[in-house]
Amino acid sequence: xxxxxxxxxxxxxxxxxxxxxxxxxxxxxxxxxxxxxxxxxxxxxxxxxxxxxxxxxxxxxxxxxxxxxxxxxxxxxxxxxxxxxxxxxxxxxxxxxxxxxxxxxxxxxxxxxxxxxxxxxxxxxxxxxxxxxxxxxxxxxxxxxxxxxxxxxxxxxxxxxxxxxxxxxxxxxxxxxxxxxxxxxxxxxxxxxxxxxxxxxxxxxxxxxxxxxxxxxxxxxxxxxxxxxxxxxxxxxxxxxxxxxxxxxxxxxxxxxxxxxxxxxxxxxxxxxxxxxxxxxxxxxxxxxxxxxxxxxxxxxxxxxxxxxxxxxxxxxxxxxxxxxxxxxxxxxxxxxxxxxxxxxxxxxxxxxxxxxxxxxxxxxxxxxxxxxxxxxxxxxxxxxxxxxxxxxxxxxxxxxxxxxxxxxxxxxxxxxxxxxxxxxxxxxxxxxxxxxxxxxxxxxxxxxxxxxxxxxxxxxxxxxxxxxxxxxxxxxxxxxxxxxxxxxxxxxxxxxxxxxxxxxxxxxxxxxxxxxxxxxxxxxxxxxxxxxxxxxxxxxxxxxxxxxxxxxxxxxxxxxxxxxxxxxxxxxxxxxxxxxxxxxxxxxxxxxxxxxx
Amino acid sequence: xxxxxxxxxxxxxxxxxxxxxxxxxxxxxxxxxxxxxxxxxxxxxxxxxxxxxxxxxxxxxxxxxxxxxxxxxxxxxxxxxxxxxxxxxxxxxxxxxxxxxxxxxxxxxxxxxxxxxxxxxxxxxxxxxxxxxxxxxxxxxxxxxxxxxxxxxxxxxxxxxxxxxxxxxxxxxxxxxxxxxxxxxxxxxxxxxxxxxxxxxxxxxxxxxxxxxxxxxxxxxxxxxxxxxxxxxxxxxxxxxxxxxxxxxxxxxxxxxxxxxxxxxxxxxxxxxxxxxxxxxxxxxxxxxxxxxxxxxxxxxxxxxxxxxxxxxxxxxxxxxxxxxxxxxxxxxxxxxxxxxxxxxxxxxxxxxxxxxxxxxxxxxxxxxx
Numbered sequence: 001x002x003x004x005x006x007x008x009x010x011x012x013x014x015x016x017x018x019x020x021x022x023x024x025x026x027x028x029x030x031x032x033x034x035x036x037x038x039x040x041x042x043x044x045x046x047x048x049x050x051x052x053x054x055x056x057x058x059x060x061x062x063x064x065x066x067x068x069x070x071x072x073x074x075x076x077x078x079x080x081x082x083x084x085x086x087x088x089x090x091x092x093x094x095x096x097x098x099x100x101x102x103x104x105x106x107x108x109x110x111x112x113x114x115x116x117x118x119x120x121x122x123x124x125x126x127x128x129x130x131x132x133x134x135x136x137x138x139x140x141x142x143x144x145x146x147x148x149x150x151x152x153x154x155x156x157x158x159x160x161x162x163x164x165x166x167x168x169x170x171x172x173x174x175x176x177x178x179x180x181x182x183x184x185x186x187x188x189x190x191x192x193x194x195x196x197x198x199x200x201x202x203x204x205x206x207x208x209x210x211x212x213x214x215x216x217x218x219x220x221x222x223x224x225x226x227x228x229x230x231x232x233x234x235x236x237x238x239x240x241x242x243x244x245x246x247x248x249x250x251x252x253x254x255x256x257x258x259x260x261x262x263x264x265x266x267x268x269x270x271x272x273x274x275x276x277x278x279x280x281x282x283x284x285x286x287x288x289x290x291x292x293x294x295x296x297x298x299x300x301x302x303x304x305x306x307x308x309x310x311x312x313x314x315x316x317x318x319x320x321x322x323x324x325x326x327x328x329x330x331x332x333x334x335x336x337x338x339x340x341x342x343x344x345x346x347x348x349x350x351x352x353x354x355x356x357x358x359x360x361x362x363x364x365x366x367x368x369x370x371x372x373x374x375x376x377x378x379x380x381x382x383x384x385x386x387x388x389x390x391x392x393x394x395x396x397x398x399x400x401x402x403x404x405x406x407x408x409x410x411x412x413x414x415x416x417x418x419x420x421x422x423x424x425x426x427x428x429x430x431x432x433x434x435x436x437x438x439x440x441x442x443x444x445x446x447x448x449x450x451x452x453x454x455x456x457x458x459x460x461x462x463x464x465x466x467x468x469x470x471x472x473x474x475x476x477x478x479x480x481x482x483x484x485x486x487x488x489x490x491x492x493x494x495x496x497x498x499x500x501x502x503x504x505x506x507x508x509x510x511x512x513x514x515x516x517x518x519x520x521x522x523x524x525x526x527x528x529x530x531x532x533x534x535x536x537x538x539x540x541x542x543x544x545x546x547x548x549x550x551x552x553x554x555x556x557x558x559x560x561x562x563x564x565x566x567x568x569x570x571x572x573x574x575x576x577x578x579x580x581x582x583x584x585x586x587x588x589x590x591x592x593x594x595x596x597x598x
Numbered sequence: 599x600x601x602x603x604x605x606x607x608x609x610x611x612x613x614x615x616x617x618x619x620x621x622x623x624x625x626x627x628x629x630x631x632x633x634x635x636x637x638x639x640x641x642x643x644x645x646x647x648x649x650x651x652x653x654x655x656x657x658x659x660x661x662x663x664x665x666x667x668x669x670x671x672x673x674x675x676x677x678x679x680x681x682x683x684x685x686x687x688x689x690x691x692x693x694x695x696x697x698x699x700x701x702x703x704x705x706x707x708x709x710x711x712x713x714x715x716x717x718x719x720x721x722x723x724x725x726x727x728x729x730x731x732x733x734x735x736x737x738x739x740x741x742x743x744x745x746x747x748x749x750x751x752x753x754x755x756x757x758x759x760x761x762x763x764x765x766x767x768x769x770x771x772x773x774x775x776x777x778x779x780x781x782x783x784x785x786x787x788x789x790x791x792x793x794x795x796x797x798x799x800x801x802x803x804x805x806x807x808x809x810x811x812x813x814x815x816x817x818x819x820x821x822x823x824x825x826x827x828x829x830x831x832x833x834x835x836x837x838x839x840x841x842x843x844x845x846x847x848x849x850x851x852x853x854x855x856x857x858x859x860x861x862x863x864x865x866x867x868x869x870x871x872x873x874x875x876x877x878x879x880x881x882x883x884x885x886x887x888x889x890x891x892x893x894x895x896x897x898x899x900x901x902x903x904x905x906x907x908x909x910x911x912x913x914x915x916x917x918x919x920x921x922x923x924x925x926x927x928x929x930x931x932x933x934x935x936x937x938x939x940x941x942x943x944x945x946x947x948x949x950x951x952x953x954x955x956x957x958x959x960x961x962x963x964x965x966x967x968x
Binding site for chain 1: 811814835858867933966
């Protein structure tokens with residue numbers, strides 16, 4: 001156990017976390033050079049594209065240190081976004097230390113601090129790593145000063161590195177061995193293993209990633225997942241190299257995987273504790289929380305013929321994403337589809353992109369909404385997360401909506417702008433402090449509905465990309481909402497309906513009408529767009545039709561050129577939905593979300 | 599009536615018009631000789647092909663077919679007669695520019711069986727003609743038309759409109775001048791500025807501009823109203839005829855998907871749901887023919903789906919319309935109703951037919967149904 005080191009790498013976005021992970025793995029030689037792909041841990045297409053880690057991956061790296069001893073380093077990768085806050089915390093809870101990567105020219109930034117706090121919460125050893133020292137703009141002294149003054153860490157421990165150039169990797173590995181404590185734990189005690197990830201394998205079922213705190217586990221053991229008391233028999237235990245490698249047992253301090261005939265990944269909850277049924281631990285590890293969807297949206301196939309194929313794709317997708325929930329839904333405008341729940345807006349976008357890139361689905365997603373709580377005149381309380389089921393307004397006695405505690409980090413000079421956005425978004429009880437010089441931290445209590453409506457983009461734009469935020473569910477509070485409907489050529493597009501704070505309705509309606517006008521292409525017929533509350537039209541816009549759209553001459557029997565053009569348009573139409581007599585591009589449905597809130 | 603059409607492309611011009619993107623080159627005498635030899639070779643490839651033994655229409659286009667001398671023209675026709683059967687040809691058109699017309703030439707054409715002349719007039723306004731880079735004068739045009747008319751040809755007057763220097767009044771005057779000769783047929787093409795033409799280049803350099811969409815649309819509708827009032831039938835987007843008898847039968851084959859054979863560089867052919875086109879390059883064309891190979895560059899067999907797309911798009915271009923049975927996409931019925939409401943189409947005997955307003959946007963109608 002004294003030769004094991006469990007660690008994570010944390011960083012502000014783009015400070016080079018994935019590249020550093022690559023280099024560490026490469027250095028260890030576990031991956032033959034020719035099989036090496038950059039950013040080996042981010043193996044989902046979308047992660048490579050966006051350069052962010054969504055699903056954590058773990059890898060076990062053998063390392064012979066300068067002290068002559070052989071060590072086993074477990075690198076536990078963490079997802080990099082606010083929606084996955086809880087998953088990050090469980091991954092960190094499985095470590096004893098972290099590498100805190102800081103860009104040598106950018107210096108300490110918002111997420112550096114946020115990440116540092118997360119690591120401190122888990123009492124982890126923090127090793128600062130100054131990356132990208134090869135850049136001409138690198139200012140190592142300044143970063144060291146920031147490390148000392150702003151992070152209150154020992155700049156003497158900071159390691160200089162350029163992951164890109166492979167500089168300093170050896171020093172990092174040595175520091176991991178030297179500074180990060182070996183795991184503690186008792187192999188003789190009853191088993192406690194923390195689940196920090198679960199993925200699905202077509203042949204083996206659920207692969208549970210876990211950190212063993214006490215005890216040991218081997219094939220044949222009967223285990224209990226403590227949050228639900230479900231039991232399984234262990235078929236295989238192992239560690240992660242580039243592929244899974246089975247080992248005879250996992251014991252206290254180690255990180256690895258368990259295969260136990262768990263057919264459905266959804267039976268496994270991140271943060272849950274595994275123990276042995278025959279000799280159970282008296283209490284589970286602390287920090288377990290069931291992740292619940294907070295953002296809801298419907299997914300429809302662009303072409304209604306593709307419903308079955310979408311259904312299959314969702315079922316397959318779900319196998320690897322326990323946080324995603326869905327059920328059948330149907331819309332008059334869009335036909336059969338699914339109502340889905342997500343951890344947040346990024347989670348939603350990830351699901352959409354993965355359905356499109358990995359499962360080749362063409363989908364339309366409707367306006368995301370939160371879960372509202374209505375008390376009706378007969379004192380019955382109902383929760384609604386779908387505008388289709390909005391109750392009869394005359395019967396609503398009281399409405400409540402979820403509030404979150406939102407924390408925003410940004411350079412101090414954006415204080416005023418953030419304050420204004422916070423107040424525009426109905427943020428109240430604001431508090432602020434200066435965690436370090438030049439940096440401000442603001443907190444608000446804010447309706448979640450305001451956060452999921454374009455907040456991320458807004459914050460990025462007013463802080464020129466320097467602001468970041470985090471939020472946590474707080475409580476339900478009374479609110480006054482209405483249902484806003486969108487009509488196109490007189491036909492209500494139910495998939496565009498939304499539940500909205502009454503005072504925002506006019507402004508939003510105007511924005512949506514304008515946005516749709518900009519997103520729906522000009523067509524052969526005039527398109528009237530209206531926004532209504534009940535039967536009252538509160539905003540409208542018009543797309544005037546083409547005046548002329550024809551080629552004068554198809555000369556000498558050349559029919560092919562125009563036909564090819566039509567075939568191309570037909571291909572493009574797969575991304576469009578014909579609603580009534582209007583062709584609506586798929587992105588129109590989501591574009592209404594990206595409206596400047598002014 | 600459904601016999602295939604024969605198209606022959608003469609790829610030579612005396613000069614290149616700045617708006618034209620059809621294939622043509624400025625010829626030398628020896629090029630023309632070389633071309634005729636190649637063309638005769640190309641014909642021979644089709645000599646014993648059952649499908650194209652007999653034709654219903656002939657159309658000699660270009661380029662400027664008028665560039666051929668009487669001798670060259672006779673050689674061409676002689677060889678056509680040796681290769682194919684023309685006993686039931688009802689329409690034999692040649693395209694001519696006014697500067698290529700003389701009494702003698704017209705007589706020769708007549709004796710060779712040509713019965714329709716499509717005259718590249720383009721305008722009756724000096725300023726327009728200069729802008730379009732045409733070589734002929736108004737007086738010449740008037741002279742030429744009377745020669746053609748008195749020789750008893752069916753006359754098509756080719757006109758171009760929508761020039762940005764043109765007003766509604768100057769254009770209507772052009773139309774009026776055209777009507778004074780009582781042509782059986784008028785093709786009125788709205789100027790489209792194409793990227794790969796001198797006009798395209800000038801537009802990029804902002805020396806000229808296209809008329810606004812609204813102006814183009816207004817002129818189009820005005821043209822249609824005006825000619826209909828004078829008794830012409832607006833039977834295709836850009837084509838008008840004094841009556842049904844004078845619809846261009848050859849061009850109708852393109853729009854009705856009746857087979858046709860195209861000879862010469864860049865010519866297109868269509869038989870048995872198969873489309874092919876010849877090399878556009880004159881050199882390449884001659885080289886292939888010289889090497890006893892068909893000068894075909896591209897060939898494709900249409901799928902049922904592709905055929906349907908063509909039927910829809912061509913149908914919306916003509917008065918024939920599109921049979922309802924082809925219009926069965928998602929929400930087709932709703933869309934038809936909406937298009938009817940906007941007066942873009944009519945429904946007649948299970949056919950959906952573009953109105954003149956519909957012609958104007960017919961390029962965008964098929965996408966609703968495919």
